[in-house]
Amino acid sequence: MAPGAENCIHSTGQPDTPVEVLVDVLSKALRAPDAGEMKRLVEQAYKLVAGLDPYLDTVSTPPSPVCQELIHASLSHPWADAHSQGKTRFLQKKECCAGGLEGRFIATLCRLAAAKTVLEVGMFTGTTTLAVAQQLPEDGKVYALEIEEYMRDFSQPYFRRAGVDKKVDVVVGPASDSLERLAALGVRFDLAFLDADKGGYLGYYKQLMDNNLILPGGAIVVDNTLMKGRTYEPDGVKDESADAIREFNDFVRRDARVDVVVLPFRDGVSIITRRAPTDAKDEVATGLHGNLIMQRLKLNGRVALITGGGQGIGRAFAHALGEAGAAIAIVDVVRATAEATAAELAGKGIRSVAVVADITRAKDCERMVAETVAALGGLDIAVNNAGVNMNNAAEDTPEDEWDMTFNVNTKGLFLCCQAEGRHMLAAGRGRIINTASMASLLVPHPQKQIAYNASKAAVVKITQTLGCEWADRGVTVNCMSPGIVNTALIQESDALRPLCKEWLAQIPAGRLAEVTDLQAAIVLLASDAASYMTGHNLVLDGGHTLW
Incomplete structure (x- = not known):
C-alpha cells in the first residue's frame, strides 16, 4: 500500500467516497498477482476518475x-496574441477560466448566505462574477478585483447583456491596494472569494480578517487550496505556488479566529468562517441562546395563520412570513383567492394550506384554527388582517354599512383573537398581530370613512387589552398601523384614485406605502426578537400621522 493510503480507507474498512474507492482499487492493483489483473484494476481506477468531473457537470444546473x-469566449480567445500586442500585462491562459460548475457553486453559497455584497479577488474573464451577480438581489453588488484592464473590458458586454452590469463593480489594480480602498470606504462583505495569485492568498486573507471586512455570519471561500495535489503529495516536487498554498492552509488551520473545511471540489475549495468568541461574558456578545440577531428573526418550525391572506397586504404578509421560515395557512372568504396564494407559496418551497372562513362567525374562527393545526401541526403566529372599508359622509352612512364594517373589522377580529388565543394560551406561547390603520391616530382626509376609522381605533384598544391580559401567559398581542397602501383597492377605484395627489401632499415620504414596505415589520412582530413587545401599535405611514 502506498504511504498514507491507510488514511484514505473508511473507518468501517469498506470504501465509501470516490477517493476511498479509488485508493482501494489502486491498492489492489499494487498487490495484483499478474499484469493482466493489474491492468484491469488500473482501467477501473481510470474510469472512476475520468467520469467524475463530467458527471458533476451533468447532474448540476447548467x-x-x-x-x-x-465561458466559450474565454476558452477560445487568443490570449497569447493579446499579451504579445501589449493588451495584457501577463500571459493569461484559458485554463484560468472558471467553468459553469465553479460559478454555480459560488453562486449557491451566496444564496445560502443570503448575500448582498460579495468580493471576488481575481476575476479573469468574469464567469464566476456573472454567475454570482445573477444570483444577487437587484440592490446587491459584486466587487471584482482584477489586475488587468483588458479583463474588465472583455467581460463588460456580457454583464450588460445579462442585465447585471449595475450589480458588478470591477476594481482594476493590485488587489491588496483595492482591498485597502474598499476598507476605507466602509464596504463589508457577506462572502469573499479568493481566486488570484497564489502567493497573495495569505496577505489577502489577513487584510480581510484584520480589517473585519467579512460581516458576521459571512465566509471566505478560497479556490485551488489543493493545488493539483501538490500541497500534500509526499514525493511531489516543490514549487512556489504549492509552497504558498501549503503555507496559507497551515496558517488558516492554526488561526484561532476561524473554522475551516477543505472540500475536494475541483482543485480544492476552503470555506472559512469566523468562530464565536469563547471569552464572551454575556448574551449581548454571544447572541441570545447563541443566536445572532438575524437568526432571531427566523421563523423556522413556526406555523402562521393570515386572515385576508389571499390578496393585497395579507398576501405580502404570507410571503414574508413564509420566506422567514414559517408554514402558512392562507385564510380567505373566497376559496380561489386563498388557493392561488397558497400555490404561490408552495412554488417557493413554503408549506402552505388554503382555509376558507367567514371571520364574522365564531364557529368559522374556531374551525379556521382547528384546520390550521390539523394541516400544519400547530399555530404559533396569527395575523388578523381581513377587513373592509367603505366611504360615506357621517350623515349619510347607512346603518347596515356601519354594522358590516364593525362586524368584520372589530367583531371578526376579536373572534379571531379569541379562537387563536385559546390555542396559544393552552400551548403557553404565541404571537398575535392585528392590522389596524393610521386612521386610529388621525382622521384621514379628504375621504370620509367614519365607520372604518372608528372600527380601526377599536382594533388598537382590543390589541392593548389582550396584550395586557395575555402577556404573563406567553402570548403577545400587537398591531400594525399602515398608512395609505397602494393596493388594488385604490388602483381600481374611480372614487379613490383621484385622491392620490392630495394624499401625497400630506405624506412626508412623498409616496404611498407599498405592501413590501410592511413585510419586514410583520416578520419582526412574529419573531422571538419582539418577545418583550406587547400591546404595541407599530405605525408605518411614511410620516403621515406627524403632519
Missing part, C-alpha cells in the same frame, strides 16, 4: 445562456 457564451 450556467445561464449568457454565462455559457462568456
Whole structure:
C-alpha cells in the first residue's frame, strides 16, 4: 500500500467516497498477482476518475445562456496574441477560466448566505462574477478585483447583456491596494472569494480578517487550496505556488479566529468562517441562546395563520412570513383567492394550506384554527388582517354599512383573537398581530370613512387589552398601523384614485406605502426578537400621522 493510503480507507474498512474507492482499487492493483489483473484494476481506477468531473457537470444546473457564451469566449480567445500586442500585462491562459460548475457553486453559497455584497479577488474573464451577480438581489453588488484592464473590458458586454452590469463593480489594480480602498470606504462583505495569485492568498486573507471586512455570519471561500495535489503529495516536487498554498492552509488551520473545511471540489475549495468568541461574558456578545440577531428573526418550525391572506397586504404578509421560515395557512372568504396564494407559496418551497372562513362567525374562527393545526401541526403566529372599508359622509352612512364594517373589522377580529388565543394560551406561547390603520391616530382626509376609522381605533384598544391580559401567559398581542397602501383597492377605484395627489401632499415620504414596505415589520412582530413587545401599535405611514 502506498504511504498514507491507510488514511484514505473508511473507518468501517469498506470504501465509501470516490477517493476511498479509488485508493482501494489502486491498492489492489499494487498487490495484483499478474499484469493482466493489474491492468484491469488500473482501467477501473481510470474510469472512476475520468467520469467524475463530467458527471458533476451533468447532474448540476447548467450556467445561464449568457454565462455559457462568456465561458466559450474565454476558452477560445487568443490570449497569447493579446499579451504579445501589449493588451495584457501577463500571459493569461484559458485554463484560468472558471467553468459553469465553479460559478454555480459560488453562486449557491451566496444564496445560502443570503448575500448582498460579495468580493471576488481575481476575476479573469468574469464567469464566476456573472454567475454570482445573477444570483444577487437587484440592490446587491459584486466587487471584482482584477489586475488587468483588458479583463474588465472583455467581460463588460456580457454583464450588460445579462442585465447585471449595475450589480458588478470591477476594481482594476493590485488587489491588496483595492482591498485597502474598499476598507476605507466602509464596504463589508457577506462572502469573499479568493481566486488570484497564489502567493497573495495569505496577505489577502489577513487584510480581510484584520480589517473585519467579512460581516458576521459571512465566509471566505478560497479556490485551488489543493493545488493539483501538490500541497500534500509526499514525493511531489516543490514549487512556489504549492509552497504558498501549503503555507496559507497551515496558517488558516492554526488561526484561532476561524473554522475551516477543505472540500475536494475541483482543485480544492476552503470555506472559512469566523468562530464565536469563547471569552464572551454575556448574551449581548454571544447572541441570545447563541443566536445572532438575524437568526432571531427566523421563523423556522413556526406555523402562521393570515386572515385576508389571499390578496393585497395579507398576501405580502404570507410571503414574508413564509420566506422567514414559517408554514402558512392562507385564510380567505373566497376559496380561489386563498388557493392561488397558497400555490404561490408552495412554488417557493413554503408549506402552505388554503382555509376558507367567514371571520364574522365564531364557529368559522374556531374551525379556521382547528384546520390550521390539523394541516400544519400547530399555530404559533396569527395575523388578523381581513377587513373592509367603505366611504360615506357621517350623515349619510347607512346603518347596515356601519354594522358590516364593525362586524368584520372589530367583531371578526376579536373572534379571531379569541379562537387563536385559546390555542396559544393552552400551548403557553404565541404571537398575535392585528392590522389596524393610521386612521386610529388621525382622521384621514379628504375621504370620509367614519365607520372604518372608528372600527380601526377599536382594533388598537382590543390589541392593548389582550396584550395586557395575555402577556404573563406567553402570548403577545400587537398591531400594525399602515398608512395609505397602494393596493388594488385604490388602483381600481374611480372614487379613490383621484385622491392620490392630495394624499401625497400630506405624506412626508412623498409616496404611498407599498405592501413590501410592511413585510419586514410583520416578520419582526412574529419573531422571538419582539418577545418583550406587547400591546404595541407599530405605525408605518411614511410620516403621515406627524403632519
